[in-house]
Amino acid sequence: MAAAATIPTPPAADWIDRAEAALRAAGHRSSGPRSAVLELIGNQECVLSAREIADELRAGGREVGVATVYRTLELLESMRLVQRLDVGGRSARYEPALPGGEHHHHHLVCDRCGRVTPFEDPRLERAIADLGRRLDHSVGGHDVILRGLCPRCAASA
């Protein structure tokens, strides 16, 4: 069943190409460090913090300054190419996003191990869309975070 299923599928594999194209179209230049960040973000499945991105790049031999990581994330977020997510830790997390809302999803956060798992549910989306129409507040986007125990932690609890 598709409804309410957790999503094993990684983000669109062409996110990287689309992001690079969007950046170029907006007049931004291409560069080694920026491409490295884009590739890392596009190829990973779960949300990453700026620190994790910098660490993974260094581990992969493509060290990029933290300032550049932050500036790249800020740029990508302003172009809605990444979605920022605050799940409660000390740092913000980012994940690839597509402007049209494709692959839109939400997150399950494990209170025990911190693992973040994406899921999607059409009914929830419908409820939120309807709700938005009834509120005296224009709604442009939304985040839903469910907290609990992931299967692994629930088993060992």
Place this chain on the structure above:
Amino acid sequence: MAAAATIPTPPAADWIDRAEAALRAAGHRSSGPRSAVLELIGNQECVLSAREIADELRAGGREVGVATVYRTLELLESMRLVQRLDVGGRSARYEPALPGGEHHHHHLVCDRCGRVTPFEDPRLERAIADLGRRLDHSVGGHDVILRGLCPRCAASA
């Protein structure tokens, strides 16, 4: 109409009493600074950050060290007497919560002015409850954040 309405009602006025009682029952002591924090949290309508709490207390002539504010919030959160909320700013916000889930609600965040407005919607709650049952992940709580423009900012945009 009650559904999907923003909530003008302040949190239960007896939250303060309940919180003080819960703390005492758990073996914690009462003190001036702690009571000042409890009173401020219980009497305000919107979510507050640790910094805002410290500032308001100082303005009210009841200065409390920031460390104490943080320690009190940590304690209250661990006892589920306050709910922590990350709306995207640099700091976490807190609001009174009742263990039984009474006055449970969610938030609208204005992308322009940052104003946070609570709302509640039974249908959304139902969709989330059903969803929780279908997921391979135990769900203990949830946050929903809708982003957009508040009426005031929408009017002046």
Place this chain on the structure above:
DNA sequence: GTCGATGCAAAGAATTTGCAGGACC
């Protein structure tokens, strides 16, 4: 050649922690 992008290091902001003294029970 121009102007955007990068890296380093310093600045800032939020939160945590060590410690000595004071208050509650």
Place this chain on the structure above:
DNA sequence: GGTCCTGCAAATTCTTTGCATCGAC
């Protein structure tokens, strides 16, 4: 009187910013 609580200040962590340099177009 013991133990919890508090405040201060130092330490940490996350993020932003100034500035000189480098590189893409």
